[in-house]
Amino acid sequence: MSQAITKRPSNRGDAIFAGLARLSGLLVLVLMGGIIVVLFLGGLPAFKQFGAGFLISDDWDPVQNSFGALVPVFGTIVTAVLALIMAVPLAFGIAFYLTELAPLWFRRPVGTAIELLAAVPSIIYGMWGFFVIVPIMAEYVQPFVIDSVGELPWIGAFFQGPPFGTGILTAAMVLAVMIIPFIAATMRDVFDTVPLVFKESAYGLGCTTWEVMRSIVIPYTRVSVVGGIILGLGRALGETMAVTFVIGNTNRIATTIFGPGNTIASLVALEFPESETGSLKLSSLLALGFLLFVISFIVLAISRMLLKPGAKA
Amino acid sequence: MSATMTASGGVPGAAKNISASEALGRRRHRLNTIVRTLCVIATGLGLLFLASILFTLIYRGIGGLSLVVLTTSTLPPGSHGGLLNAIVGSVIQTFLGTLIGTPIGLMVGTYLSEYAQHSKLGDAIRFVSDVLLSAPSILIGLFIFALLVAPFGGFTGIAGCAALAVIVIPIVVRTTEDMLGLIPVALREAAVALGAPKWKAIVQVCYPAARQGIVTGILLAVARVAGETAPLLFTSLGNLNWSLSLGKPMASLPVTIYQYAGSAFEDWVQLAWVGALLITFGVLAINIAARFVLRGGK
Numbered sequence: 001m002s003q004a005i006t007k008r009p010s011n012r013g014d015a016i017f018a019g020l021a022r023l024s025g026l027l028v029l030v031l032m033g034g035i036i037v038v039l040f041l042g043g044l045p046a047f048k049q050f051g052a053g054f055l056i057s058d059d060w061d062p063v064q065n066s067f068g069a070l071v072p073v074f075g076t077i078v079t080a081v082l083a084l085i086m087a088v089p090l091a092f093g094i095a096f097y098l099t100e101l102a103p104l105w106f107r108r109p110v111g112t113a114i115e116l117l118a119a120v121p122s123i124i125y126g127m128w129g130f131f132v133i134v135p136i137m138a139e140y141v142q143p144f145v146i147d148s149v150g151e152l153p154w155i156g157a158f159f160q161g162p163p164f165g166t167g168i169l170t171a172a173m174v175l176a177v178m179i180i181p182f183i184a185a186t187m188r189d190v191f192d193t194v195p196l197v198f199k200e201s202a203y204g205l206g207c208t209t210w211e212v213m214r215s216i217v218i219p220y221t222r223v224s225v226v227g228g229i230i231l232g233l234g235r236a237l238g239e240t241m242a243v244t245f246v247i248g249n250t251n252r253i254a255t256t257i258f259g260p261g262n263t264i265a266s267l268v269a270l271e272f273p274e275s276e277t278g279s280l281k282l283s284s285l286l287a288l289g290f291l292l293f294v295i296s297f298i299v300l301a302i303s304r305m306l307l308k309p310g311a312k313a
Numbered sequence: 314m315s316a317t318m319t320a321s322g323g324v325p326g327a328a329k330n331i332s333a334s335e336a337l338g339r340r341r342h343r344l345n346t347i348v349r350t351l352c353v354i355a356t357g358l359g360l361l362f363l364a365s366i367l368f369t370l371i372y373r374g375i376g377g378l379s380l381v382v383l384t385t386s387t388l389p390p391g392s393h394g395g396l397l398n399a400i401v402g403s404v405i406q407t408f409l410g411t412l413i414g415t416p417i418g419l420m421v422g423t424y425l426s427e428y429a430q431h432s433k434l435g436d437a438i439r440f441v442s443d444v445l446l447s448a449p450s451i452l453i454g455l456f457i458f459a460l461l462v463a464p465f466g467g468f469t470g471i472a473g474c475a476a477l478a479v480i481v482i483p484i485v486v487r488t489t490e491d492m493l494g495l496i497p498v499a500l501r502e503a504a505v506a507l508g509a510p511k512w513k514a515i516v517q518v519c520y521p522a523a524r525q526g527i528v529t530g531i532l533l534a535v536a537r538v539a540g541e542t543a544p545l546l547f548t549s550l551g552n553l554n555w556s557l558s559l560g561k562p563m564a565s566l567p568v569t570i571y572q573y574a575g576s577a578f579e580d581w582v583q584l585a586w587v588g589a590l591l592i593t594f595g596v597l598a599i600n601i602a603a604r605f606v607l608r609g610g611k
Contacts, residue, residue, distance in 0.1 A: 238449020
């Protein structure tokens, strides 16, 4: 009897469970390491063949077996940045509306609807972009912009070209719609972390809603807001299916925002099925994947550092 | 800001001052109204995008929706095929991907919340998991291709499941850790004080207490991978024939939509819209269900 009472529970279960948990944790590290190593090794023949020239060559010529990363890297960064320029003001407006302006009963349904925008699969955005946005762009937006802004000196050159509807700007617009919910949700969450006392004090002094936003909420949440924006950038960089439908898929540096182009992800998705195992082309695609991973990793790492709790102000 | 504050608090009495502060007040309120209006417009635009997507899907998809689509496999153009093999393939791959990814994600989340906390290893795993959460899914497809497809000489359904599992893991990690973190320490202490070993305290006390949050995370993961196209292009490839074998290429709804939407045949494009309608409303329904589960506990 006394033996039964003093008998301590066995430690074996604890050791097994803790071991399993730790092993799973290490598996995540192995996964990340594996992705980096596999993409790098896969791209190694291309890196060896072209050297640093891979980064600055605008070739993509399967016949001559000459490949370069310049065009897709350019397209990836330009579309993502343009998308960010369009998405940030809208996302900010939505977050501001949801935290300060909307009636309380209205906040949850609207917030949920905006979040559902993030749940729509990327291929659906591609189809929507291709069948809805592209015709609007080709018939109304592009002819109008080409005839008005396109006639201006200096900047006009960026707004010319044939109005096909597809192209860099259309891709950036679809990307913008896709990243709005991510940025808006992050902004809303960090706006909600501002202590009520701060806001009430400002209102008590007679500030308008906008003044409270500009002078209290934004300075208080500045760092996290930037983190949320960069998170949106990270999302836009790697988006594949939506971009593939609307960017025009041409391996040429677009000189106008209506020009066709490609991104790393769209090029990989399109060219991959036509690449033989062991070919230099496949290796170049894996090398592009490695570049995309490095770019995304850096962007996401910055975003996470800014969003980390306690990284305020 | 500070300028407007001192001005509005100006000394009353002097007529000049009053009219100046009134003008300032009007300007401040006008600016406020403009910004508020812009915010309402921004929110309206966001809702308009969602409405436009849903309307387009219903408008173009509902006409082609019929029992034939749900009971027939994909056939050559012009022969009244359906989407059965794609739907079944998607269900199988989503289910298996979630089945493989969830336990791993659950254990990683448990490790971060209960064991590692803010140790160096814990921070590293948390960081890597968060990066994986937002990493381009097409790269996960390339990774699994190089790991499971190229060495074995063929696209397989199981490779598709593996790619989806990799996407599931960080989603489940995030929600599991967050939800376990919400459980009061006193609950764990109570379990341990009764003599329960730590693992039993976690499995029998913490998991049930965090159940709703964990289920929400799993549902969100299902919703996310069910619509994934890019990682499946290089792993399970797609299959126009009926096949349940995990060792062969396997059809999936998103990949079929991708192949059909870009084709020149009208009936294939119509089927793509039907597939798009099914997948989107399925994914959104799971998402709403996930929110419902989470709210049930509060």
